[in-house]
Amino acid sequence: MAHLTEGTLRRMVDDPDSLREDVAHLEGCADCQTLFKSISDDARSVASMLAVPEARVDVTRAYERVRSASAAGPRLGFRLPALMPRSRPMILALAATFVAIAVLAVVAQDFKTNLQPTTVTPVPVTVADMQALSQLSNYGTVTWTKQPNLQVVSSAADAASVAGGMQPPVVTNLPKGVSTNITYAAMPQAVAVFTFSSDKAAAAAAQQGKTLPKMPASMDGAQLTVTVGPAVGEIFGDLQKSSGTGSGTSQLSLPQLIVGKSAAPTATSTQVTVQQMEDVILAQPGISPELKAAIKAIGNPGTALPIPIPVPYATSTTVTVQGVQGVALGDNTGVGSGVIWVKNGVVYAVAGSIKQSDAIDIANNLK
């Protein structure tokens, strides 16, 4: 019999009930015994190297944290297609589309918004940054006076009626290969109010062993009101393909193209200026220095709409779209790209698993 492979020998270290013929060979083979000893030495040594004090977790508390982080960003009214773990490149495409959706949905989390932005600025963010912003509830209360309620509807007319009359954009030159199957999504205006509480903020700071940063006396009870939407969008792709038969987890195909528009978000405040509110919030412990720096770096806070973009996909270029300045993300590989711009108080986004040049072309011809 041939000698045992290293893989087989390694497995025998973990599994005393190995194949009887392998065990028999090992018992009678000095070479394999030598190798086995060296393999099991390595295995034992690595096991002890990787030993760490066990993490004690409070699952219930952790669950509450994750829930509130998920809830702070309004859940999309429809489920994005399931992705198998190995479809990494598709995740990139999805991230690009997520960026577009972020404009419509996640911006509510970003209290940097100001009255009537006229340009967009990408801000690279990590999931931790998003979470940090959603921990705003440590410094006050966040309430939705109008809940974000994204709905999936079957026609452009229905979408317009949900969105208070805002008409979905019309794509006039669809690239070849993009499905003509359109799903419409629409969201009425949503309004979030954040009320700052000095007591809560002091308690949160104390918990981290820090004192509260200096702030205007009138901060306590100051309110920041952020309005997003209404918004409408079109999703190109056979999203509903798996409905009906089959297991509940059967895969849906990825949306190939998402086109959306939304009234530019606005922010107003009481007692203090939006700028003061923002400075205080950014000074709180727990918001990452990177995010802080990125937000600070935005040129004109009165007019630039920050768009959260996951860090790994944050390659962006400035482009001219429909006569105004916009931001293009992604590249020409066709894996994923998007364009975002603001015109006449409306934020537009085009994104999908298409080439960047196609995305810009669609954007320029959007009616």
Place this chain on the structure above:
Amino acid sequence: MNLGARRMSNAKADDEAFEALFRTEYARVVGIANRVLADSHEAEDVAQEVFIDFHRLHSASADYAPAWLHRAAAHASLNKLRGARRRYRREVAQATEEGDRTLDPQKQVEVDEERRRVREGLARLAPRPAAVLVLRASGLSYAEVAGALGVGIGQIGTMLRRAEAALRKEVTRGTSD
């Protein structure tokens, strides 16, 4: 039932499935990240990010949910390890605070030093061998490791063997530097 109401009941079932998945898998996902980072606070942060990412994009009742979480936990924490060398200082402080208080100071220094060298070695390994080591060391079976990495179960013995030899070499190299 109209479309809106059906969506709402789907969403509720989905939330319940997610909570069940969270309760079953959270400790293990933290365990994987902790194995890499040797820092239980950071491990919990990574684990929570992984669950939030999962929840955004996937159905909690998907068959592949645990495998996805395990893989994501390994990769996210390894990425973090590669990215943040400054972390070691905090790790040392925290390990002293939490774990091995029974050790005498001299021994403690040795343990910390060893832990630092192992993490540096782990950060230098290619992503897949590093993930194999971490997942297996976190108590996943061969079948679970294979599921998380999307390879055949028959490959795990060989992958483990190579990764262990590579880590030992990296750590030894770190000592002789």
